Amino acid sequence: MIPRxxxxxxxxxxxxxxxxxxxxxxxxxxxxxxxxEIFEPLRDPAFFQQFSVHPEFHTLTWPNxxxxxxxxxxxxVQLAA
Numbered sequence: 001m002i003p004r005x006x007x008x009x010x011x012x013x014x015x016x017x018x019x020x021x022x023x024x025x026x027x028x029x030x031x032x033x034x035x036x037e038i039f040e041p042l043r044d045p046a047f048f049q050q051f052s053v054h055p056e057f058h059t060l061t062w063p064n065x066x067x068x069x070x071x072x073x074x075x076x077v078q079l080a081a
Contacts, residue, residue: 002071003070003071005020005053005059005060005070006019007019008052015029016030018073018077020074024074024077027077039066047062048062060073
């Protein structure tokens with residue numbers, strides 16, 4: 001089963017609180033993941049905060065087309081717990 005992000009809320013800096021459809025939730029700090037051409041614009045805190053939950057893919061996406069695999073996000077939330 002592929003994890004599905006149900007809700008995402010900005011916390012601070014590069015931290016987002018995620019809740020998955022199975023009830024798993026927690027904070028994820030993405031600061032160290034923002035490298036490479038598509039993720040470079042996300043280093044701007046104002047742009048980083050423009051994320052949304054994609055209605056079809058159920059993961060975080062940004063206006064420039066950047067997204068992060070829901071499996072990665074789910075694993076990070078579980079590691080932080």
